Structure formats: structure tokens, C-alpha cells
Amino acid sequence: MIRGTVYAFGDDINTDVIYPGKYLSITTDREEMARHCFEAVYPEFREQAQKGDIIIAGKNFGCGSSREQAATCLKYFGIAAVIAESFARIFYRNAINVGLPVLVTPGITHFARHGDKLQVDLQRGTISNERTKKKIKGALLPPFILEIITDGGLIPHLRKKLGINRS
Amino acid sequence: MSMAQKILAKASGKNACAVHEIVMAKVNVAMSHENADVVLRSFQEIGIDAVWDNKSIVILFDHRIPAESEKTAATHKRLRAFVREQGITHFYDLKEGICHQILPEFGHCRPGEVLVGTDSHTTTHGAFGTFATGIGATEMAGVWATGELWLRVPETIQITVSGTFRPYVSAKDLILHIIGQLKADGANYCAVEFHGPTIETMSIASRMVLSNLAMEMGAKVAFVIPDSTTVSYVKERTGQPFEVMLPDEDAEYKSRLAIDVADLKSKIACPHAVDNVKDVTEVNGTKIDQALIGSCTNGRLEDLAVAARLLEGKTIHKSVRLLVIPASRRVYLEALKRGYLETLVMAGGLILNPGCGPCLGAHQGLLAPGEVCVATTNRNFRGRMGSPESSVYLASPATVASSALTGEITEP
Numbered sequence: 403m404i405r406g407t408v409y410a411f412g413d414d415i416n417t418d419v420i421y422p423g424k425y426l427s428i429t430t431d432r433e434e435m436a437r438h439c440f441e442a443v444y445p446e447f448r449e450q451a452q453k454g455d456i457i458i459a460g461k462n463f464g465c466g467s468s469r470e471q472a473a474t475c476l477k478y479f480g481i482a483a484v485i486a487e488s489f490a491r492i493f494y495r496n497a498i499n500v501g502l503p504v505l506v507t508p509g510i511t512h513f514a515r516h517g518d519k520l521q522v523d524l525q526r527g528t529i530s531n532e533r534t535k536k537k538i539k540g541a542l543l544p545p546f547i548l549e550i551i552t553d554g555g556l557i558p559h560l561r562k563k564l565g566i567n568r569s
Numbered sequence: 570m571s572m573a574q575k576i577l578a579k580a581s582g583k584n585a586c587a588v589h590e591i592v593m594a595k596v597n598v599a600m601s602h603e604n605a606d607v608v609l610r611s612f613q614e615i616g617i618d619a620v621w622d623n624k625s626i627v628i629l630f631d632h633r634i635p636a637e638s639e640k641t642a643a644t645h646k647r648l649r650a651f652v653r654e655q656g657i658t659h660f661y662d663l664k665e666g667i668c669h670q671i672l673p674e675f676g677h678c679r680p681g682e683v684l685v686g687t688d689s690h691t692t693t694h695g696a697f698g699t700f701a702t703g704i705g706a707t708e709m710a711g712v713w714a715t716g717e718l719w720l721r722v723p724e725t726i727q728i729t730v731s732g733t734f735r736p737y738v739s740a741k742d743l744i745l746h747i748i749g750q751l752k753a754d755g756a757n758y759c760a761v762e763f764h765g766p767t768i769e770t771m772s773i774a775s776r777m778v779l780s781n782l783a784m785e786m787g788a789k790v791a792f793v794i795p796d797s798t799t800v801s802y803v804k805e806r807t808g809q810p811f812e813v814m815l816p817d818e819d820a821e822y823k824s825r826l827a828i829d830v831a832d833l834k835s836k837i838a839c840p841h842a843v844d845n846v847k848d849v850t851e852v853n854g855t856k857i858d859q860a861l862i863g864s865c866t867n868g869r870l871e872d873l874a875v876a877a878r879l880l881e882g883k884t885i886h887k888s889v890r891l892l893v894i895p896a897s898r899r900v901y902l903e904a905l906k907r908g909y910l911e912t913l914v915m916a917g918g919l920i921l922n923p924g925c926g927p928c929l930g931a932h933q934g935l936l937a938p939g940e941v942c943v944a945t946t947n948r949n950f951r952g953r954m955g956s957p958e959s960s961v962y963l964a965s966p967a968t969v970a971s972s973a974l975t976g977e978i979t980e981p
Contacts, residue, residue: 423929426929468687470707530587546719
């Protein structure tokens with residue numbers, strides 16, 4: 403179960419906005435990536451958002467570039483989950499692969515607003531809003547995708563599958 | 570079955586597959602540019618020593634060349650060492666150009682195959698009848714390790730194009746028109762198939778413009794139906810056998826769109842979204858500071874040719890910076906031989922080395938607050954090419970060249 407405070411965005415939030423192109427030269431230091439999320443267009447994000455927050459967004463979240471830094475920077479910033487009306491496909495896969503929980507939930511932008519406290523059950527695909535006491539159901543993740551997320555991302559998942567124990 | 574279904578069935582060792590089915594697909598070509606450094610980090614974390622197949626992986630440098638920072642120089646150095654250590658056969662160092670031009674030039678795009686790249690515009694290679702799609706770095710690490718990845722078989726949108734373009738209207742105007750209609754998520758998770766007589770008479774370069782920009786409406790893959798033009802282009806560049814796969818006559822489509830281009834006008838994507846598409850005449854007169862001809866969308870020979878034709882014997886407006894970036898070394902050399910580059914330099918243009926240049930805001934011609942650029946590139950998101958207070962308009966090479974002449978957005 404994930405519990406966190408909502409940080410809300412609108413439609414078509416693209417990966418250039420989430421992670422500016424000028425920082426793509428940062429390739430390995432994930433903590434450093436986290437210091438630049440939303441920097442150019444929403445600089446207030448890093449002041450106002452807290453570790454453990456849940457991003458909710460409108461349609462097509464993460465559209466644009468394939469840069470994995472867009473998912474990685476949110477995970478290492480401490481974002482607990484992203485729930486959107488819909489996701490762009492590469493961001494969606496990247497989030498799963500880096501172990502950032504994502505949930506497609508039509509209606510989420512009307513269900514919750516900035517500052518609400520939510521409880522998210524990924525296994526059941528349900529979200530509860532503590533303010534309104536209401537519940538909504540997101541699209542259930544296929545079991546093998548849920549397994550990648552619960553393993554912590556594609557790398558630990560592959561290590562498990564391939565039977566690799568060495569570090 | 571659609572093209573996507575047929576290719577994914579073959580790639581997953583089945584006779585058929587259904588839309589929405591999830592398959593494990595074998596990969597034929599796995600391409601990464603500088604972000605191979607991010608892939609490498611994840612690959613090392615998996616903890617295996619050798620890649621699955623050092624002949625199927627392509628690594629190249631195009632996004633930040635020559636290195637714009639010490640960080641990038643270190644990335645290039647690490648990757649050159651990795652390429653040597655793994656014996657990666659297909660490595661193109663910074664002299665060759667943009668990934669989406671050099672993959673076809675060197676015969677890596679073949680009909681009926683699966684090609685993945687750590688770049689969203691990998692859809693470009695659907696122009697050769699290849700199932701080509703963009704993936705992220707960690708996913709690519711998985712491909713380097715295992716040679717396969719899971720894919721959901723997409724629904725397909727069929728787009729049929731007929732009619733003859735008016736002078737100076739081209740594939741860029743057509744695809745901007747389509748994106749303006751379907752919007753930024755109009756093809757999300759879908760395959761697109763481009764059919765019809767107008768497509769059949771299009772050059773390879775123009776077909777690539779369609780498949781490239783289809784990404785901007787969310788397409789997972791964007792096929793041009795392969796024909797004799799495709800087959801002869803590919804055969805001239807590779808001896809590797811391939812199987813052309815065509816959609817069945819009774820393929821099922823999510824939707825069908827028919828377009829006649831006879832009355833199509835020059836189009837432009839206005840700030841700050843690719844689907845904010847207007848006729849160029851609606852924004853005629855908007856003052857510009859920079860004009861950019863290049864990128865994986867429109868940096869090919871025919872693009873430089875039309876710009877040279879419009880700027881022959883003329884001088885660009887004194888307050889405009891015209892940047893010209895040939896898409897590859899081969900394009901650069903051919904444009905030199907044909908005199909296009911001389912014409913563009915004489916007109917006041919600045920020729921940059923083949924690469925992605927300022928398109929993604931990394932270096933080489935970024936914008937100051939308040940500045941306006943009209944570019945042949947593929948994204949105009951806020952802050953994409955520099956300051957978040959700058960504006961980028963996306964248009965055809967003809968529109969960009971005409972605008973460079975007048976200093977304001979101008980229909981060619």
C-alpha cells in the first residue's frame with residue numbers, strides 16, 4: 403500500500419518539461435538527475451513537492467523523448483507513484499523498468515486534487531481519497547508487469563529470472 | 570493481419586498474433602546513441618559479462634558532438650572502450666551523423682524485422698517496413714542481455730494519401746496536418762500504416778519524415794508500405810536477406826483516415842505543442858531570430874536542395890541566424906558536390922557538423938529569453954531549444970528557408 407500527498411499536473415506533460423535536455427549528459431548519477439526534475443518550466447516543484455508524494459496528471463503524461471532520466475529523476479526525488487488519465491508509452495515502460503509505480507486511472511483528475519491524501523493499492527488497482535472518503539479503480543497491471551515493479555524494476559527482475567546472485 | 574501483427578508474430582515464433590496480445594519478440598537491431606552510457610550502467614547492474622549478440626547492436630554518437638562538456642567527453646570515452654571490449658561490430662563515431670539517417674544508410678533498416686532504439690524517433694525506420702520503436706535505457710539493457718523484449722501487439726490506424734502536392738508543399742506539411750487533426754495522443758500505443766498513391770511516389774527521405782513525426786501523435790510504430798522503392802534502397806545497402814511483410818487485404822484497422830493533398834497548404838506547428846498546427850499564412854509576419862534546417866526529420870539531401878533553390882543568389886535577412894545541419898556525413902558530402910552548401914553559405918547560412926545540434930537543447934544554437942526560432946525539427950515543447958521563455962515553430966524546409974529571407978514567418 404502506498405500512501406502519499408497529491409502533487410497535481412495537467413495534460414500532455416512532456417519529458418523535456420520533466421527532465422530538461424541540457425541535463426542529458428548526466429548518465430549515471432541518479433541523485434543528481436533528481437535535482438533537476440521539472441527545473442526549467444515548473445521550478446517550484448522541487449521546493450513544494452515532498453518525498454513520498456503521489457503525482458496525478460491528465461492525459462498523455464510523459465509524452466515526447468525516450469529519455470529514461472524523466473522516470474529516474476522522479477523515482478530518486480522520492481515520488482511514490484504516478485497516476486494519470488493516460489501515459490505516453492515509452493515513459494510508461496521506463497517507469498516500470500526503473501521501479502516507479504504507475505497506474506492508468508481514467509477519472510483521476512476529478513477524483514483527487516492537489517494536496518489530497520491518497521492510499522494506492524497497486525495489487526488491486528484501487529485508490530482511496532482520505533478527504534472525500536471515495537474510492538476509484540485504475541487499470542489493473544498485468545501480473546508480469548506488477549512483478550517487475552514489486553521486484554524493484556527490470557534489473558532486479560532480470561537478475562532474479564536469470565539466477566544471478568553476484569553484485 | 571496488419572503489418573504490426575505479421576511482423577510481431579514472426580518475431581515471437583508464432584503463425585499469428587492478436588491485437589492487445591503480449592508477445593516476447595526477438596530483436597534484429599538494437600540501436601543506442603550517447604544514452605548507451607545509461608544503458609551500460611543498467612547492463613552492468615544485471616551482472617552478466619557479454620552482450621547477447623555483438624553484431625546486432627548498433628552504437629553511435631550524434632546527440633552531443635563534438636563533446637559539448639567534459640561529462641559527454643567521458644561518456645564517449647567509456648562507450649568507445651565498451652565497444653572495443655564487447656567487439657560491437659557496428660559502431661559509428663561522431664563523424665557519421667544522426668542515428669535515424671545513418672541506420673538506413675548503412676543497411677540496418679530492413680523490411681519485416683524488429684528494430685528498437687533508445688530514441689523516441691526510432692519510429693522513423695517504419696518507413697522501410699520495419700517494426701521500429703523507441704524504448705528506454707534500462708529496457709535496452711535487458712535487450713543487450715537477452716535479445717528480446719515484451720511488446721503488446723498494437724491496434725493499427727490506416728492513413729491513405731492521394732493527390733499531388735502544390736509547389737513547396739511536402740511530406741512535412743502533410744504529417745503536421747495529420748498531427749493537428751489526430752492530436753498529440755491520437756495514435757498512442759497504435760501502429761500507423763501509410764498507404765496510397767501519394768506515398769508510393771514519395772522519395773525514401775519524404776517517407777522517413779512521415780514515420781519520424783508520427784511519434785509526435787504517440788505512434789508506437791509508423792509503417793510505410795514497402796514497395797520496389799524500399800526494396801531497391803535496402804538492397805543497395807545490405808547483402809543481408811530480409812522478408813517484405815505486407816498487411817493482409819482483410820486486415821482490421823482501429824480507424825481509417827483518407828487525405829487528398831491537392832489543396833493542402835504549408836503547415837506550421839506553433840508554440841509549445843507539435844499538435845498546435847496552423848496554416849503558415851495564419852502566422853505570416855511573425856518575427857524570427859533563428860532559422861534551423863536539419864535534424865532527423867528534415868536534414869536530408871532533398872531538404873537542403875529546396876532550401877538552396879529558394880536562397881540561390883539571395884541573402885538572408887540581417888537579423889536572422891540561419892543554421893544548416895546536414896543529417897549525415899554522406900548527405901553533407903553530396904550537398905557539397907551539388908553546390909547546395911555553397912549556395913546556403915553564400916546566402917548567409919552557417920553549416921554545422923552532422924548531428925542533432927540544438928534540436929534537443931543540448932548545444933549549438935540555443936535560444937535566449939524572448940527569441941523565436943522556425944525550425945524543420947520535430948519538437949517545440951517549452952524550453953526545448955534553450956530558454957523556457959523562447960518559442961519554436963516547426964515547419965518544412967521551404968517555409969524555413971523563405972522565413973530566413975524575410976526575417977519573419979513566410980509561406981514559401
